[in-house]
Amino acid sequence: MNCPFCGYFDSKVIDSRDVNDGVRRRRQCLRCELRFTTYERIQPVSLFVIKKDGRREEFRREKLLTGIRKACEKRPLPSDAVDKLVDEIEGELYQTGKAEIPGSAIGDMVMAKLKKLDHIAYIRFASVYRDFADITELKQEVDSLAGHSTAPPADQLPLIPPEALPVMVKAKRRVRR
Ligand SMILES: [Zn+2]
Numbered sequence: 093m094n095c096p097f098c099g100y101f102d103s104k105v106i107d108s109r110d111v112n113d114g115v116r117r118r119r120q121c122l123r124c125e126l127r128f129t130t131y132e133r134i135q136p137v138s139l140f141v142i143k144k145d146g147r148r149e150e151f152r153r154e155k156l157l158t159g160i161r162k163a164c165e166k167r168p169l170p171s172d173a174v175d176k177l178v179d180e181i182e183g184e185l186y187q188t189g190k191a192e193i194p195g196s197a198i199g200d201m202v203m204a205k206l207k208k209l210d211h212i213a214y215i216r217f218a219s220v221y222r223d224f225a226d227i228t229e230l231k232q233e234v235d236s237l238a239g240h241s242t243a244p245p246a247d248q249l250p251l252i253p254p255e256a257l258p259v260m261v262k263a264k265r266r267v268r269r
Contacts, residue, residue, distance in 0.1 A: 095121035096128050103128075113183055139185060140192045148192065153182055160202060163217035167210050177205050211237050 094101050100123035107118035114133035120126070139151040157178050164174050181201050185193060199221045206214040214237070219230060 098124040
């Protein structure tokens, strides 16, 4: 990573420690000598998604992001909510240590998280992803959400902003190398 202060390309590592999903390095710029921190994630060589028809496709964060963003379109959510959600899912996927994960398992993870975040986004995602057999089934799902007392109503902002909830993982600066 280039120095965030002067842009110089080279730095030396002055401290290095393991954090939950990677390594945190304290660096010092070789030109301006200011210090900065980088997080480098440890990732398996690759992660494959097993599709319904049995084919494997390399996991792409971008694809997941697009699908969730679409579901959350125009919802009153913090601007970084979708990125955080995708970060969480990606982290959990890599933490399983598996090289292949069924697409349905990823879909279930997304649904569980959206359900806590925003009911409309959840329903939108579920209706695309889960292929509800008919409208009755979808209505049952909506009704079950309506009866869910701890979650915020779908049509208004929650009293506690989602970023204040402990379920949200704090954002990390990441450096891909
Ligand atoms: Zn510098």
